[in-house]
Amino acid sequence: MNKIHSTPDLNRHSKLKAFDRLLTIMDELRENCPWDKKQTLESLRHLTIEETYELSDAILEGDLNEIKKEIGDIMLHLVFYARIASEKKAFDVADVLNSICDKLIARHPHIYGDVIANDEQTVKANWEKLKLKQGNKSVLEGVPTSLPALVKAIRIQDKARGVGFDWEKKEQVWEKVEEEMQEFKKEFNTETSETINKEKAMAEFGDLLFSLVNYARFIDIDPEEALERTNKKFIKRFQFLETESAKDGKKLGEMTLAEMDVYWERAKSL
Structure with a gap:
């Protein structure tokens, strides 16, 4: 078993107190506020998506005060979901937190077990292998189908890389970009006014975008x-x-x- 060194958190009591305060307020609003009483898992969904994008905007702007506010909004939504689920006798916030804690421990055997992983790529590879052992039929199973296409491409490539399906050098990836560019140009010749096969051109353009996302990953740029x-x-x-x-x-x-x-x-x- 690896020996774990953790820095004492001198503010742990105040953090737990703040979380307890949020749970109390959530209970009070759910029981007494007409709007909060009416909400369901489904009605909150689009609001949560909106809040997530607002957090993303704040991060891109580098506005730490706004990031704090948006994290608070999302935290409220997570507590709200757990409260609604508890009313359905499905689970409560303690179940949610214990579940993620158990998952983190199980998926970090290099911290809580005897597995050795000294770099990020090894950690990712172990993570994907563990998920397959735990019942996932595909390493791509965890990629949400409703993700925006650009973000989905990033996640797909990351997961494939986690099990070793990847290019070895960035030069190879750039060659693929140029290859896809030439294939796209064949379907969409900018020098003529000929009618193009839109379906084929769209397919080639998608391949080109996918290869550009791949190259961005190799040079450590987030394309999104x-x-x-x-x-x-x-x-x-x-x-x-x-x-x-x-x-x-x-x-x-x-x-x-x-x-x-x-x-x-x-x-x-x-």
Whole structure:
């Protein structure tokens, strides 16, 4: 058994007290507030998704105070789900917490057992093998079907890599990107006006995106975060274009592309 060294948490009592306070308030709201009394697992679902995206935005903005608020909102939702489940005699928050604790211990034999894992990749590989031993039929089974496609591609590739199905060098991955680009160009020739086979072109474009996600993983770039940063950059520059052109008495729908490009170049210099 590995010897575990943990730093004493001097604030543990205050943390437990705060969590107990949240549980108490949740109970009071569920029993007394007309809105909270009405909620179900299904009605909270879309709100939880929204809160998760708000947390994601706060993380990308690097706003720690906003991150704290959004974590609180999500924590409330998790406690809410557990409270509703307890009313159904299914489980309560203690069952939830003990379940994840048991799972973490079982999936970290390099900490709580005799397995040796000195790097991140070994830990991930062991994790996937353990899940297969515990009944999962596929290493991809844990990838939610409703994930956005870009995020899903990242998770699929991570899981495949965890069991050794991966390229050895980033140069090989880039060769695949270039190969997929050429295949896409064959289906969508930008130099002619010929009608393309949309289904085939879409399939090739999907392959190209998947290979780019793979390359991003090899150079330690999160493609979802990279694209979102570009989205935010575009929004900022476009809104500058809208604001500054309006100050000059111009309307977007009536401007030429060259006129708009003047404001765009100014936005890029900010």
